Amino acid sequence: MSVTFRAAVLHELNRPLSIETVEAPPLAAGQLLVKLAYSGVCHSQVMEARGGRGPDRYLPHMLGHEGSGVVVEIGGGVTKVKRGDRVILGWIKGQGADTQGVRYASGERVINAGAVTTFNEYAVVAENRVTPLPAGLPMDVAVLFGCALPVGAGIVINIAKPQPGATLAIFGLGGIGLAALMACKLFACNQVIAVDVEAAKLKMATELGATTVIDASRIDPVEEIRRLTGGLGVDYAIESAGLTRVIEQAFDATRRFGGLCVFASHPRSGEKIALDPFELICGKRILGTWGGDSKPERDIELLAGLYRDGKLPLDAMFTRRYKLDEINEALDDLEHRRSVRPLIEIDPSLR
Template sequence: MKTRAAILVRLGQELVVDEIEVPRLRRGQVLVEMVMAGVCRTQLNEVSGRKGPDPYLPHLLGHEGTGKILDIGSGVTKVAAGDIVAISWIKGGGLEAPGGMYRWGKKRVHSGSAAVFGEKVVVAENRVTRVPAQVPAYVTAILGCAVATGVGVIQKTLQVRPGSTIAIFGVGGVGGAAVLAARAAGCRAIVAIDVSQKKLMWAAQLGATHFLNVRRVNVLSAMRRQFSEGVDFAVEASGVASVAETALASLSPHGVLAIAGHPGGGETFQVDPFVLIQGRRIVGTWGGETVPDRDFPRYLRAYRTHRLPLEKLIGASYALEDSNAALKALAGGAVGRLLITFNSEQ
């Protein structure tokens, strides 16, 4: 069986969209016919080499999406052919297995256990979660990273309380989902901080109450005028390590900063230990501590009851052939979670 896929061949170069041979399924693997996949800044980091040397070239990209199970390998019990699933880089229940090893002429093409930039992809059982067929694909496509991390960091990592104040640094897919979740949590003040005025306008639609454009104001001065004691919580979702310094300084003496963005390899930030002695805390978050089998259904219930209007997170869609255009749009500051579309009927 052959399929078309977007392949990263060399760092710093455009993806090559071509036909590859799908391997036979091994134990713990499933074959998914993709409908939609989310485009994450992680893919930009991979293509540019910002993550560092890549020993797996050539390989497929992507780590969140949705599609239909076509076949299952031995040992798979969690899903069956015909099931609609959300795919995530976050491990859930089921067997752990490597991604498919595709053939491209005489070359091998690697893939991770949740690589989804192909019309038909081989992924691990523990990276898929069954979802209701009635939910639009553009919603289930972004559960695996944007929603898992952005909603999870508010609800699970920080456990934000009603009446809290929060600052969200970077309003991309993850930061946008965090704004949406902060509103659902009942925060009385949600500060959106970004370099893009278009993204700040989008944040207003998601529920942010205050807006700071890094290119127009001194963020800390502006926040101190509005919140003299600092905010209760902050989320670093820009993926720029040094932004965490500003985010930490924006906190109240007992505030908590969650690092949700993915900086480039080797990037660091500095911390004055005294701000920690005062009671401030820094925590990391691994996919918002989301457990796919338990939390994806919960997120979807909140969507279906209009408490989490996840459809507001969606940006532009691109065909697989236009994967490079999607990446360029993301790098250029496109608003919302961008999608790659395959054989979508939704």
């Protein structure tokens, strides 16, 4: 099945993405063709487009790693889904074939892509990057299940697992941070402290259950957290701001003798964090996580049930919706903190 469609393509770092027509290759074994309904936008795409990951040897290429859509065609050996199924697309590997990247055609040029892209009207996707859409989950909200939710909520549910009465701080209230905050409501935490520099996000955090918010542009968040916890620091600190200094702050705000700092952010390539080793031998722990330790087949259905029960008010994350032609504006808004999680409407008619 030959399909041509519009896609956002990155040709040069620090330059706008180009909307152009590309042609999908024939499906290989383990691949499927999906017609996209919606895509989310993650800071990872800002990093890619703005050169934050260093030199890019795959240019030109397509972007996007969380979305929703409908399966149009399946390749040989695909058993996880069938034609007509509604699916979530995400970067975290699940069950099924793990195929190589895809090479699309745009005239005489080759456009590279990984195992999943979502800034496009159609996508050739590896079987292990899709999960059947759970019943009762809207197609727009579903994009959050491709990245923000399994990472943010996964940190709390799969890694921290806070005990009753625990204290917890979240540094950075983007999609991952807000997802983590929502997941905290599933546990009997004594304090849930939200840290950011944007008043609108701090207001949202209060509405979503934070017991205290800290504007880090006004006061030192580490000193304030120590004051709030009797000088001890929090049991758990979660960092998702994407800045090395904030990872360091989150670690400093974690208590000694068993406290855990978990970070999921991706600072610019080449940057390093500096930690006091004495704090480590005093029992503080720091841990990075790959996707919140989530397993799509297990965790997406669990999180969908929490959404259906009203325990995850995910709609609050979408502060603005964009068309595919507005992808560069969406990236700019996310980079400059004018949007929590941009939602790209590719074909909202898909249900």
